[in-house]
Amino acid sequence: MVDELNQRTARYTYLLSYIGSSVDSGHLRDEMRNNRQRLWELVKLTKLTIVPALRSKAVKTDTVNELEVIYRTFCAVLAYLEDQFLKALFLQREFPLFTGTCVLIQTGLSEPPLTYASGNSREMIEANSFNNSIQEKEDLRNLERDIEEIHEMRQDITQAIPIQPWEIEPEIETDKNTSTVQIIAPSKSSENFATIGDQRHRRRRCVSVLLVCFVVIVSASVIGIVTGVMKL
Incomplete structure (x- = not known):
């Protein structure tokens, strides 16, 4: 599950880089929305699997160590995913496709283009544009809700499990080398030699x-x- 969550997060980040560019489209936004929904399902499923296992006292020591590694990976993915959701919210607000007119990056074109090809009437195109505008606003509200929920989930996990994601013990044992400095006191012969020299x-x-x-x-x-x- 964590591997799939990591892959889905990487794909979402890849799609996010195209918002506002010349290849931005409604299909791209739909793909990002579907990918985000699948990400949220994986996040909930992973939480329901890892947290009870770590809190259980019947788990063996070796299994606990493996679960701790998975837990730290999961926390790192959650933090990164929250950051990507915030970026997506900012970019989708700056470059809307159906709510208002916004010039896209490095194109000189503006969206949405109103064409009347394929025999579509003006009323039908305006109705589709209105529906797309409603869908776009709804998607922004859902994205805001997902950001709040993932932030609350990170706090709940940190309070439920006493393991901090940054507390990682080194696998290689190192011995601390200490060297002692011996201070040699001057002997009587050296003192006598110094007196004679003076x-x-x-x-x-x-x-x-x-x-x-x-x-x-x-x-x-x-x-x-x-x-x-x-x-x-």
């Missing part, structure tokens, strides 16, 4: 300062002696 560095600095001072003093003495000799 002492050596200080000694080198002191020696460097003394050498610089000695060079400066010697240079000043030499310069003073040379200056005194030159004055004599």
